Structures are given as structure tokens and as C-alpha cells.
Amino acid sequence: MTALQVFGDRKFPTAELLLTSSGRDWTGAAAQLRNHPACDVPAPIPDQMEITLAMATSPGRVERRAAGQFQDTAVWTGTLWFCPIGVREESIRITSPLASILHVFLDRTQFEGFAELSSRTPSPANLAYLANVDDELVRQLCLRIHRELSEETSGGKLLIECLTQTLVAHLISSYSTDSRPGLDQQTAGARLDQARLRRVLDYIHDHLETDLTLAKLSDVACLSKHHFARAFREATGAPPHRFISARRLDHAVSLLKATDTSLAEIAFVCRFSSQATFTRAFRRQVGVSPGEFRRAATS
Structure with a gap:
């Protein structure tokens, strides 16, 4: 704790x-x-x-x-x-x-x-x-x-x-008594060019089963954490967490279709805290539970 x-x-x-x-x-x-x-x-x-x-x-x-x-x-x-x-x-x-x-x-x-x-x-x-x-x-x-x-x-x-x-x-x-105005103007220039965006997307693809953090992704992009989140959304149309969440659920679908990996292990590699929370998130996104999806996909 x-x-x-x-x-x-x-x-x-x-x-x-x-x-x-x-x-x-x-x-x-x-x-x-x-x-x-x-x-x-x-x-x-x-x-x-x-x-x-x-x-x-x-x-x-x-x-x-x-x-x-x-x-x-x-x-x-x-x-x-x-x-x-x-x-x-x-x-x-x-x-x-x-x-x-x-x-x-x-x-x-x-x-x-x-x-x-x-x-x-x-x-x-x-x-x-x-x-x-x-x-x-x-x-x-x-x-x-x-x-x-x-x-x-x-x-x-x-x-x-x-x-x-x-x-x-x-x-x-x-x-804050230390603050100064103009944050939006100061940070608006941060952008992800195509080369840096490709680096970030490749890194996400290669590390879906690991602990992806804002600090690491911003380092890959060579931007500050504050600038990166905004620049990624502007470049992809989705904030980093939503983009990665969608990729991880896609990965879960692939594992359910092509492997006999247990639901608990899939929940773990897709970075859920438990099988129960994975099941709820999968059902919200796909409409059925992971077990039901696997049975339908392999029958």
C-alpha cells in the first residue's frame, strides 16, 4: 500500500x-x-x-x-x-x-x-x-x-x-503564488513530427505487455511529459491512454483467438489489475465476456 x-x-x-x-x-x-x-x-x-x-x-x-x-x-x-x-x-x-x-x-x-x-x-x-x-x-x-x-x-x-x-x-x-500566465502559448509549439511519432508507435507496439509510462513515451518522443500528451493526441486523434488501451484489447482478442493462454494471464499481460476488471472492460468494448468470445472464435 x-x-x-x-x-x-x-x-x-x-x-x-x-x-x-x-x-x-x-x-x-x-x-x-x-x-x-x-x-x-x-x-x-x-x-x-x-x-x-x-x-x-x-x-x-x-x-x-x-x-x-x-x-x-x-x-x-x-x-x-x-x-x-x-x-x-x-x-x-x-x-x-x-x-x-x-x-x-x-x-x-x-x-x-x-x-x-x-x-x-x-x-x-x-x-x-x-x-x-x-x-x-x-x-x-x-x-x-x-x-x-x-x-x-x-x-x-x-x-x-x-x-x-x-x-x-x-x-x-x-x-500558485509563483505562477505566471501564458501556459497555452508557451506549450502550443510542441509537435510530434512523423519520425518521432513512428518511433513512439513502434515502441508501443513492441512493449504492449510491459509497463508503458508517460515518462518513457515522452523520452522516446524527446518531449516533456506535459508536452507529449497534447502532441500525441494532436498527431493521432486519441490521447495516449485510449490509444494504448485499444491496442491492448486488440492484443487480448488475438490471444483469445490464437492461443490457449489463460484468462488470468491475458489480464496480466494486458496490464489489468485482475481478471475480473479485464472481463468487465472486455465486455464493455466487445459486448461479450472473454470466455464467451473464445468459445465462439474457436468453435
Whole structure:
């Protein structure tokens, strides 16, 4: 279990855990979906950025005190809270039970490599401590993380890397005291020419059964991680995680047709965390379970 996951369990010991990214092998990020009882929440000093999103409206309110601020927030679907790294929360009180609260944790290392967004190396501790944040981009990114948490895909690890890169860049450029404007203009020039795109596609083809990461693909393309995700989508029409997920499901189809490899082994080589999540993803895409597909293909 990662330090990010342990922190969530330590901070919310009485909250019901509905979904967790534990076991998903995500890099630099974790997520939990919880039901919270009315209580006073322990407030350990975080070594990660926490973004909280209410997935449903609840009658309770959240009262928080930190950094000289007192926040009293009603809980509606889409309500957002930020708790930056190193913020000592003096108190957190939930007045009535809250249902379906998503917690996204971003590791300190996620903020490295964004010097282009700041007058100096950005510090996550300089992000604002906020409640009831009205930011549709953050909301949609968290909703996509929740979707991956609920319905695992074979490209999920890479998807989370792309989402968190976008999320961290946006947090730094919009909510950091070190930020400077003009990110879109600064990064718009990054492109994948045909030679670099072919290198990346060949690498993906040769390594479908291995752990494809945003860092490795961006190295192959000779771009930064932040630039690569955008450039790949512009060049192929699909984000990296979706492209790779489709190729892995194609690979699964080939294995089911041409080999007697077990379903558990196919799930593993296609980078699913379990046979059950592979079966659900395959059924969503193909319309039948892997076992049903194999029987029909070999009969």
C-alpha cells in the first residue's frame, strides 16, 4: 500500500471506503471514494496535495480551519476543496453524514518538472487552501479519475499520469503564488513530427505487455511529459491512454483467438489489475465476456 493510500486511511479512519486505487499501480497519485459519518476528522499534516470532490449532494456541511481561514461549506454535487502539501489544518468537522466523496491525492513529486509555469521551481506548498472552488476543469479531471476508479481500463495507469500532469499544471498556473500566465502559448509549439511519432508507435507496439509510462513515451518522443500528451493526441486523434488501451484489447482478442493462454494471464499481460476488471472492460468494448468470445472464435 502506498504512502498516499495510507494517508487517506489515517485521515479518515471512520469513513466507509467504497472504491480505492490501491492495487492499481498508479504513479504519483491515488484516489478513494468514501461515505463520511458526522464527525471531527483527524487532521495530519499532508505530504501530498488533496483535492476533494462531492459526487452527490448531502445535507451536511464541512467546516475547516487552517492558514488563518475558517471555511463553512455546503455540500452539493460538484463541490470542490483543496488542501495543499504542508497545510496544518487545525480542525475539520462534518456536521451530517456525507455520501460519495472523492479524494484525489497528488504526490509531491508530481509538481517537479513544471519550472516553465513559474518564475522559479514551483512549490506545492504555495498553492491556495480553498473551499467551494468553482473550477470546471478540475471538476472534470476528477470525474475522469473517478470513472477510471470505477471502471478500470488497460491504459488506466497511463491515463492517470496524463490526467494528473494536466491537473498539476493547471493548479500551478491558476492557484500558485509563483505562477505566471501564458501556459497555452508557451506549450502550443510542441509537435510530434512523423519520425518521432513512428518511433513512439513502434515502441508501443513492441512493449504492449510491459509497463508503458508517460515518462518513457515522452523520452522516446524527446518531449516533456506535459508536452507529449497534447502532441500525441494532436498527431493521432486519441490521447495516449485510449490509444494504448485499444491496442491492448486488440492484443487480448488475438490471444483469445490464437492461443490457449489463460484468462488470468491475458489480464496480466494486458496490464489489468485482475481478471475480473479485464472481463468487465472486455465486455464493455466487445459486448461479450472473454470466455464467451473464445468459445465462439474457436468453435
